[in-house]
Amino acid sequence: MTTSTSSPHKLIHLITGIDNAPLDFGSNFDPYYRLFLSPDPRPHGFILPATVSLMPWPDTFIIDHSARTVTLASPPSSSSLTEHANAAFQEAVDKAINDDLFPILHKEHSEYFRIVGARSFVQVERFAAPLFGIATRGAHLTGYIRDDDGEIKIWVARRSRHLFSYPGLLDSTVAGGIKASHTPLACIKAESTEEACLPPDLVSTHVEPAGAITLANINAKSKLFHSDIIYVFDLEMPRDVVPRPGDDEVEEFVLMGCGEVVERMLKGEFKPNVCPVMIDFLVRRGFITKENEADFEEIQKRLRREIPVPMEADV
Missing domain, CATH: 3.90.79.10 (Nucleoside Triphosphate Pyrophosphohydrolase)
Known part of the structure; x- marks a missing residue:
């Protein structure tokens, strides 16, 4: 115009x-860590190193600093992906809120957003979504x-x-x-x-x-990454x-x-x-x-x- x-x-x-993230961010994501929901080989989020260090991850998450990955382990045979993933994310968020670890959480709970491309229904609290670098709708x-x-x-x-x-x-x-x-x-x-x-x-x-x-954003102040749908x-x-x-x-x-x-x-x-x-x-x-x-x-x-x-x- x-x-x-x-x-x-x-x-x-x-x-x-x-939409300020590089168009090739999927392969040029340094220094972010990729978030995986095993056994799905596709990344579902991109997490800042500072967030990886500070987040109180449950044992169900595997952190690989050399590969810069955060991977939720596959659910046990007795549990579905939905039950397994939702419980794991909720445990991390609950501890982060209780310990007031991230200002973005405002030390309070929020409604749920889903992880859009997950193989089953997986949800994360809205305020916490940018910490995990997932796509929001x-x-x-x-x-x-x-x-x-x-x-x-x-x-x-x-x-x-x-x-x-x-x-x-x-x-x-x-x-x-x-x-x-x-x-x-x-x-x-x-x-x-x-x-x-x-x-x-x-x-x-x-x-x-x-x-x-569809947009991809890196916050100018916090440097948190998220995709927008x-x-x-x-x-x-x-x-x-x-x-x-x-x-x-x-x-x-x-x-x-x-x-x-x-x-x-x-x-x-x-x-x-x-x-x-x-x-x-x-x-x-x-x-x-x-x-x-x-x-x-x-x-x-x-x-x-x-x-x-x-x-x-x-x-």
Whole structure:
């Protein structure tokens, strides 16, 4: 998308600001340790050496410093992978919380995220997920209308100013982390009602799945690595349906034209991980094209990059 020369960013920078891990991270992961769930030969996470040293690993985890691997031993014949893995991760997290070993845990328990590509259902507490460097799942809904001229306008949420993370910044119409036992669609249905007071029947009958954005991030401060799988959904809404805050996480909803969304993203007014979602929507709706955006091919490539952990089971 063509922008003024005074703008400090380009659209591609809004993506690479989040998707900042090298494209070859899967083979160029030094100094991280790979996390394995034996007998699965695929890595499911990438862990900082400092985390490996500090984590109170149960005996079921095998640490190999020369190979830089953390491996959960195969489950005994009397136990399933689900029972074995969930108990092992929970024991480590419980001790880490009780001993207040990692600030990211806030010394409290949290809801569960699943390890996406595991061969069976394996879950880890949400706050602990970045410590293990696993892929996390989120779901975002872009609600929009068409005006009298057929132009798209997007319902953009403004985050409440009292929130700990990104207070007051602009956000997707609806978004949320996907709980371990939930599907992306179930997450969107629940969050649409809770966050935006959208009619459940409207969402159920008119929501359009639009695939998944994949990103890989190294946190600038903590250096923790994680992959992001963001499932995106579109919802064309009747003009007489206006989203309204349903909880204290959203301050207001604002209707914006596509050009204004781009302008505000480039000014840094959007929550960073929402920018790839908005850019993806604008590409799919034909607002951002190869004719008006010099980085169009790179944008498309980065929005669907290969992440270094599996997205589905191999058995």
